Amino acid sequence: MIRAGELTLNGRLPDAPGALAAHVGAVYGAHDMAESLPGGGILVTVATGAISFLPAEAGMEVRIIAVSEADLFVLREAVSSLVEAFDAGLSVIWDRPLVGGAYPPNFRIAQVVAKSRPGAGFLRIRLTAAHLGPFAVNGLHLRLLLPPEGRGVVWPSVSDQGRTVWPAGEDALHNPVYTIRSIDPVAGWMDLDIYLHGRGRTCHWAEEVAPGAIVGIVGPGGGDMLRAGHMVLAGDETALPAIARILEAAPQDAKGEAMILVSGLEHQQEIAIPPGICLRWLHRGKGETLEAALRDIAMPAADAAGGRHLWIATERTEATRLRAEYRERGSWGRGEVTVAAYWTDTDV
Ligand SMILES: Cc1cc2nc3c(=O)[nH]c(=O)nc-3n(C[C@H](O)[C@H](O)[C@H](O)COP(=O)(O)OP(=O)(O)OC[C@H]3O[C@@H](n4cnc5c(N)ncnc54)[C@H](O)[C@@H]3O)c2cc1C
Structure with a gap:
């Protein structure tokens, strides 16, 4: 059923074999996102919307439901990639083709309007852009698009097939992921807090950039509010x-623990947290680690009111190790653990 505010996009796959539905079920089923529909169809539910694949008289019908054109576009791209990976000869005929050459619906040109320091080691960059509403829902993160220095900017565009065409070669954009720290879509601004780790292009950009500068953003994506x-x-x-x-948006009766690893005392920041959550700062300078601190947590009851969730984001090697460890231990249920790699240490 389609609800008020929802947008739909329909597509046809006249030559698709029935095995495509099984393939979709296997791909999304591995992430607990797929369920079977009567008649051999598959319904995929993701944070940003739903996709149904229904066997038709000739081939298969696809329907995408989302709340914004940006989410619809991202799901359309996901369906097209999935179908082409299954059989390169198949392509979806959408009822609303996109105009080739336009900017992707999830892309904005933003302007830097202010810079401040939320705490030692960070720069807060305030951006303004048109139509930021979609960036305030269904995803906490975005990609910052930094053009190569000393060249005219080439922004991404949409192909006639409805796919994003990314500038390549010398025009390629640096595109790191950042969290939208706060956003006011009505006033038209958002803040990004950039950690100055000292080795990256984005750190350099954040230090040098002045109000008035232009930057690209694409999103939102990469995980919704916990x-x-x-x-x-x-x-x-x-x-x-x-x-x-996440802590600032949590309900006042939320319970739990948070631990943040920083270099030392001067890198701690003021964060408004619900009274039932204990925030612990770990200091790298004292040899403290996330892994050791995680071993000391009080295990919440499996039937905790409102459910329980373990959320970890850290360097890739550590994230891989922790993901395997929690899977092996089995103390948290499937779907109760998120372990994300937020950066890759190229020196290891
Ligand atoms: C979902 C998500 C949300 C994120 N949110 C934020 C955020 O809000 N704020 C933020 O600051 N970062 C955030 N990150 C991490 C950020 O995307 C990476 O640190 C990214 O590598 C930064 O790009 P860069 O241009 O600085 O460096 P890159 O060009 O990616 O890398 C250059 C060099 O810097 C090194 N490097 C990268 N990150 C670090 C680090 N943290 N410490 C030490 N060395 C490093 C790399 O190993 C490499 O050698 C997020 C990542 C993800 C996946």
């Missing part, structure tokens, strides 16, 4: 903005 009655959050500086945003 909602659980009992939450355990752990991460390093790159996860600080996400943890702070």
Whole structure:
């Protein structure tokens, strides 16, 4: 059923074999996102909308439901990629083709309007852009698009097939992921907190950029607001903005623990947290680690009111190790653990 405010996009796959539905079920089923529909169809539910694949007289019909054109576009791209990966000879005929050459619906040209320091080691960059509403829902993060220095900017565009065409070669954009620390879509601004780790292009950009500069953003994406009655959050500086945003949005009766690893005392920040959540700062300078601190947490009851969730974001190698460890231990249920790699240490 379509509800008020929802947008739909219909597509046809006249030559699709029935095995496509099974393939979709297997791909999304591995993430607990797929369910079977009567008649051999598959319904995929993701944070940003729903996709149904229904066997038709000739081939298959696809329907996407989402709340914004940006989400509809991202799901359309996901369906097209999935179908082409299954059989390169298949393509979806959409009832609303996109105009080739336009900017993708999830892309904005933003302007830097202010810079401040939310705490030692960070720069807060305030951006303004048109129509930021979709960036305030269904996803906490975006990609910052930094053009190559000393060249005219080439922004992404949409192909006739409705796919994003990314500038390549010398025009390629640097596109790191950042958390939207706070956003006011009505006033038309958002803040990004950039950790100055000292080695990256984005750190350099944040230090040098002046109000008035133009930058691209694409999103939102990469995980929605965590909602659980009992939450355990752990991460390093790159996860600080996400943890702070989750804690500030948590209901006052939320319970749990949060731990943030920073270099030292001067890198701690003021974060408004619900009274039932204990925030612990870990100091790298004293040899403290996320892994050791996570071993000390009080395990929440499996039937905690509002559910329980363990959320970890850190460097890739550590994230991989922790993901395997929690899967092996089995103390948290499937769907109760999120372990994300927020950066990759290229020196290991
Ligand atoms: C969902 C998500 C949300 C994120 N949110 C934020 C955020 O809000 N704020 C934020 O600051 N970061 C955030 N990050 C992390 C950020 O995207 C990475 O740190 C990214 O590598 C930064 O790009 P860069 O241009 O600075 O460096 P890159 O060009 O990616 O890398 C250059 C060099 O810097 C090193 N490097 C990258 N990150 C670090 C680090 N943290 N410490 C030490 N060395 C590093 C790399 O190993 C490499 O050698 C987020 C990542 C994800 C996936």
